[in-house]
Amino acid sequence: MSYTIIDTCTGCGACVRICPTRAITGKKKDVHRVDGNLCIECGACGRICPSAAVKDRFGNVCVMVKRSQWKRPAFAGDTCMSCSMCIDACPVHCLALSEAGKPKDPHGYPWLKDEKACIGCGFCEAECPVGAVTMVVPVPKEEPVKAKPARKAAR
């Protein structure tokens, strides 16, 4: 089972660029194709397609989501067991183990090293046995430069 591309495809190539397994092929401005043998159903093509031309395995047309609103993994340090299953599950290798442990807790913990590469597939969440990974829509961070004077003013 895999994702498929329907006739509304305009051949923009956005899916080709994001597909982590290079399963999508096609000429520019032509309808693209998904190689079912390579597709791992990460759904990135569906989320990025601007012309609603991708169907998931159940035949539903995927809805485009703005990339900044794609879900990203958040890690719960206290339940995480440092087993690195999430790191192995990631098809774009955007997760890594922290490099230095603390003296009291010398284990390395996973973190989102390459935020821009994350395609929001949620495989890390699905493969974690202890539920230490949750996919959340990122909250825009406040600029630290702006935050500083604000705090001073409050005093």
Next chain:
Amino acid sequence: MNRGYMGRVLMVDLSKGEFREEPIPEEVFEKYLSGIGLATYLLYDRIPAGADPLGPENVLGVVSGLLTGTGSLFSGRWMVAGKSPLTGTWGDANCGGSFSPAIKRCGYDGIFFAGMSEKPVYLYIKDQKPQLKDASHLWGKDAVETEEMLLEQYGPGARVAVIGPAGERLSLISGICNDKGRIAARSGLGAVMGSKRLKALVLDGKKRIIPYDREAVHKLSRKCNRWVRFQPPLGPSIGAALIGALLRVLPTAMAMDGMVYKMILRQWGTGGLNQMSPEWGDSPVKNWKGSSVDWPLKKSKSADPDLFKKSEYIKYHCYSCPLGCGGKCSMTGKYSETHKPEYESVLALGGLCMNEDTDSLFYLNELLNRAGMDTISAGATVAWAMECFEQGILTLDDTDGLDLSWGNSSAMVALIHKMINREGIGDILADGSRAAAEKIGRGSGKYTVHAGGQEPAMHDGRQDPGFAVHYSVEPTPGRHTIGAQLYYEMFQLWKRVRGLPKKLPFQIYHKNSKYRATEKHALEAAACSKYMNVVNGAGLCMFGTFLGIKRTPTFDWLNAATGWNKTPEEYMEIGMRIQTLKQAFNIRHGVDPRANRLSERALGIPPQPQGANKGRTVPIEKMMEDYWRQFGWDPSTGAPTGETLAGLGLSVE
């Protein structure tokens, strides 16, 4: 239907540079599981009788486990298998790290290499397209350098298994490395890979591994994880050493619970027993001749687990392991970091050679990891050379001027460098102690300690006769990771498998009872062998299974991941089938199982005059016969009988 396994293997013909994908029928997984079972099933037919282990006819299998990637814990073990050049028998070796899931993510349960390449090559798989690439620029580089170069080229997502210079030079005690120094060391399979001129495997697959019921697997994992995370403070490591001394003095022994060992592993790693083990006689000293008297706490202090822990800057976890017994240590000198030296390495290069120099232990650990040489066999071979030097069999002329007196750490370092580079005496020693003794002669053979050519690990059969039995009877002789009386206590198999004798945790019994060749002991040993074949088929880690069958639910994980509904007894039968086929492999290749018996010195013939194992002799002949009888093999020859083979549904020549 998704059942955790991928259902395909990749056959690589290195002579022709061809690839062939082979689908594996579902019945094979049901009969042999994946992992070591699948390798045994395929290699039995494909390695012709009498094949030269270092020739093109030998087939090297690199396999992942059935449970790997399904969400079960401890499932990061991958295995290599083939005909061993060291022993001439069935050979397999097992390694952790992050390589095991990479095999499955390429869409294969295993990758098998036949033939021989003319020039050095490495295998690269991405997007399900396998390619053989030129490895001339990597040939001669050590394991860590090679891995770094390949990772730089292919990105951090690639997983690399590689041989070091020892494997390239066909040292019969070489292994295959991954994760910068984790090594599948035993059985000398690095030399098989070297003989095929295959430098490395680089896997960058992204396939999903989908179990039958992921939620059920996860539920079992969560329960298991709770046991792993239970960790009271343990105090300083000297406590363990003193308990070891107490156990030596007492006339009684106590059945162990795996939770105790789990806590030691989580705190210190396998090295937690560095000092305790020689104290209570579990670790051999001075080439198996010495005892706890020769290696007192004052000397073993050089391998104090707390000392090792000080240099550890982060714990190292294999894939899917919540325990994390490994570690990465910083060190001074030529290399800046190393994997924390494991128990076996420390004792083989330490106590066995009477070496008290901690820095040399760290250096040799990293040196041998990089060279891709087995630390156990290397340490045992050096210890043997040291005893030959003491006895005057080897002189300064033979050793190229190296003073191989006991514990001379600088000479050890120089000698091991020579072994890796095959220079001078190192050329003779690089093939292990049995081969070296054959070349040197002059009565040096009586100082070797081996089983079928494989140096046994740092667990003394005179302390736990179970080890002596498994060293002697396993189709892969000299193997310490299959069974022992201690392991049986920790596996707690009687809780799930009917008809096995109970040995309740912390139950006290007299030490003498360990040395009796009873049917009960044979039953326990056979159960360990069967169970470990299931564990290796599933790709689980032995340390994980030490928690006990109820806490590490091997059988339940298998059922949840595959959707089968097999009983524990049925799984044990699968283990028996794998074991029997391995033994049939040996018989087919003209191996006499009796000849793999452990050397007399390690069996207490003659008994030791002092120390923890004073006066102990293992009644090995009877124990071997009893073991074979448990499997339905001919007790006088160790060959599986036609009746047994038919009963297991095996058709062999």
